[in-house]
Amino acid sequence: MISVRNLHKSYHGLEVLNGxxxxxxxxxxxxxxxxxxxGKSTFLRCLNLLEEPTSGEVWFxxxxxxxxxxxxxxxxxxMGMVFQNFNLFANKTVMENITLAPVKLGLMTKEEAxxxxxxLLERVGLKEKADVYPAALxxxxxxxxxxxxxxxxxxxxxxxxxxxxxxxxxxxxxxxEVIRSLAEGGMTMAIVTHEMGFAxxxxxxxxxxxxxxxxxxxxxxxxxxxxxxRRLQDFxxxxx
Amino acid sequence: xxxIKGLGVTVEIAVFAGILxxxxxxxxxxxxxxxxxxxxxHTLGWYIATVYVDIIRGTPSVLQLLIMWFIVxxxxxxxxxxxxxxxxxxxxxxASEIIRAGILAVDKGQMEAGRSLGLTRGxxxxxxxxxxxxxxxxxxxxxxxxxxxxxxxxxxxxxxxxLTRTASQISSRTYEAFMPLIGAAVIYLILIKLLTLLLAxxxxxxxxxxxx
Numbered sequence: 390m391i392s393v394r395n396l397h398k399s400y401h402g403l404e405v406l407n408g409x410x411x412x413x414x415x416x417x418x419x420x421x422x423x424x425x426x427x428g429k430s431t432f433l434r435c436l437n438l439l440e441e442p443t444s445g446e447v448w449f450x451x452x453x454x455x456x457x458x459x460x461x462x463x464x465x466x467x468m469g470m471v472f473q474n475f476n477l478f479a480n481k482t483v484m485e486n487i488t489l490a491p492v493k494l495g496l497m498t499k500e501e502a503x504x505x506x507x508x509l510l511e512r513v514g515l516k517e518k519a520d521v522y523p524a525a526l527x528x529x530x531x532x533x534x535x536x537x538x539x540x541x542x543x544x545x546x547x548x549x550x551x552x553x554x555x556x557x558x559x560x561x562x563x564x565x566e567v568i569r570s571l572a573e574g575g576m577t578m579a580i581v582t583h584e585m586g587f588a589x590x591x592x593x594x595x596x597x598x599x600x601x602x603x604x605x606x607x608x609x610x611x612x613x614x615x616x617x618x619r620r621l622q623d624f625x626x627x628x629x
Numbered sequence: 630x631x632x633i634k635g636l637g638v639t640v641e642i643a644v645f646a647g648i649l650x651x652x653x654x655x656x657x658x659x660x661x662x663x664x665x666x667x668x669x670x671h672t673l674g675w676y677i678a679t680v681y682v683d684i685i686r687g688t689p690s691v692l693q694l695l696i697m698w699f700i701v702x703x704x705x706x707x708x709x710x711x712x713x714x715x716x717x718x719x720x721x722x723x724a725s726e727i728i729r730a731g732i733l734a735v736d737k738g739q740m741e742a743g744r745s746l747g748l749t750r751g752x753x754x755x756x757x758x759x760x761x762x763x764x765x766x767x768x769x770x771x772x773x774x775x776x777x778x779x780x781x782x783x784x785x786x787x788x789x790x791x792l793t794r795t796a797s798q799i800s801s802r803t804y805e806a807f808m809p810l811i812g813a814a815v816i817y818l819i820l821i822k823l824l825t826l827l828l829a830x831x832x833x834x835x836x837x838x839x840x841x
Binding site for chain 2: 439465470472474475477482493494522524535
């Protein structure tokens with residue numbers, strides 16, 4: 390589904406990604422772990438071109454999206470993204486947050502989008518918040534709404550950029566619960582996270598990144614019980 | 630009676646110039662924030678807007694008014710129109726910096742969220758960024774408008790009878806300074822106080838989405 394070839398990214402001469410190649414297949418749940426500054430968020434953001442790679446290729450469903458001729462907006466309609474800081478539209482109500490893109494982009498009528506939004510809100514237990522503004526929500530509620538906003542576009546893949554890192558500890562669970570149920574529903578996803586327990590539980594594959602490359606990549610069992618590289622052993626000894 | 634006429638001229642120029650200033654300011658701000666194509670440092674729009682702001686902010690507004698009246702529109706008889714244009718062009722430069730700052734103050738994540746959903750930069754600007762920026766810029770734009778109202782007092786230089794000039798004419802005719810001048814000052818004060826109250830009300834309404 391997503392294919393990455395020799396991806397490089399540098400900012401003002403600082404190499405953040407040093408040649409990344411990997412595939413993400415339909416139905417996979419790839420969890421990306423690694424120390425901060427290892428380039429994992431940058432890598433994720435290159436997948437939908439929120440970050441423009443310096444060189445290398447990203448393919449999505451046999452379409453070269455790093456090609457400037459590709460209409461990236463069309464591609465993004467199929468790739469949901471959830472951010473660390475939620476990024477709900479502050480000037481829109483919850484309902485407007487969810488329905489804005491599907492209606493604006495002509496994918497649904499207002500009515501259809503509303504119904505879909507209500508259905509999704511019910512699923513995350515926030516139906517009664519449809520008409521409030523984001524400022525009135527807790528962090529956990531905001532993030533669940535942000536996930537719903539992405540889902541309303543009916544994406545083929547979901548990218549999660551540290552979805553629980555900005556949350557108070559007691560709210561982490563409710564957000565992970567939503568992501569877990571999505572995973573069970575068969576959604577293809579790539580998740581950058583520091584929640585090792587969660588990584589181990591939902592991942593079909595874990596990617597350990599350090600110094601802008603994929604140092605080690607394996608099933609969660611292998612990664613957590615039998616790390617091969619010194620770097621990963623070090624990292625796990627610090628976080629587990 | 631003369632005061633009312635003078636006040637009319639002042640308000641007319643200020644309102645026209647204010648509207649023109651905001652329109653020019655928006656255009657300049659968007660030009661300054663336009664994204665350059667790969668490799669370039671700035672867009673053509675950025676250079677145009679920068680030169681515009683430099684010229685307008687770098688010269689006195691009285692001089693701009695005189696240049697407009699005696700050189701650019703020397704054949705025009707409509708003083709109010711020329712003055713409105715001159716102040717509007719002037720105010721646009723200041724407004725553009727206010728609006729630019731207001732747009733930049735909106736969290737970067739808002740644009741990223743919009744783009745990640747497949748919305749274009751323009752769509753996200755219109756639906757998400759500009760409405761939030763508007764809330765940011767209302768107080769400083771109100772401030773700019775208040776400055777503008779008082780700055781129109783220099784139209785006396787091109788023989789327009791606004792509130793200030795009317796007052797000074799009356800005082801030179803009656804050989805009395807106190808009443809005419811203080812009277813004009815009080816009228817300005819009331820006008821601006823009313824405007825301040827109106828702006829505060831408007832601002833409160835815009836803050837609806839911030840209520841926790």
